[in-house]
Amino acid sequence: MADSSASESSAVQAEALRFVREAGRVRVQGDLLRSSIESLSDLSLPMPDGQTPGTRLEIALGSVGRIDTAGVAFLLGWQAEAAAQSVTVRYTHPPKAMRAMMRVYDLDDWMVVEGVS
Template sequence: MSEVVLEQQPDGYRVRGELSFDTVAQLLGRSPVHGAQLRVDLGGVSRTDSAGLALLVSWMREARHAGCDIRFSNVPPQLLAIARVSGFDRLLPVAAP
């Protein structure tokens, strides 16, 4: 089974591993949303699919309800392509590099 890890960092969180249908369940219930601002570094994601995008959208929804400004950095090209095809690319809060 593939694995995905959510690691706390000094400036937010880092996701490492595969973010896919096989792994997103490992992160359900482990929302990183807290505080006024949150940065989630996706640079450690090795592979993703639409389930990965669904997880990010879920975190975005939680952040909005909590009044938290969430930003994703180092978004893999594969995830950006999925977001573009599904129309979420305009809604995905991507941090400047």
């Protein structure tokens, strides 16, 4: 039962997500956990102003504290949204846990990743 309490406690203490739009980049800050994603009022990609079809968009993950499978799925949703607008996504400085999940779920061919956190 103590394990259950620890899990619930860490879910409550998830750092809120923030997205900072810059030219050609969205910086993600906080924890990409199911609990923090569920608290968002808008799940859509915060596309930077001036981002046009045929361009690349960097999703900067260097300020992400924790990530779970819901966080990876969330990023894949953003990637699909960008692809629908003919924008190519690349992720920079992903957390080590994300790289591990990408290997486990065989996403290396789906998600372009640069740099290591």
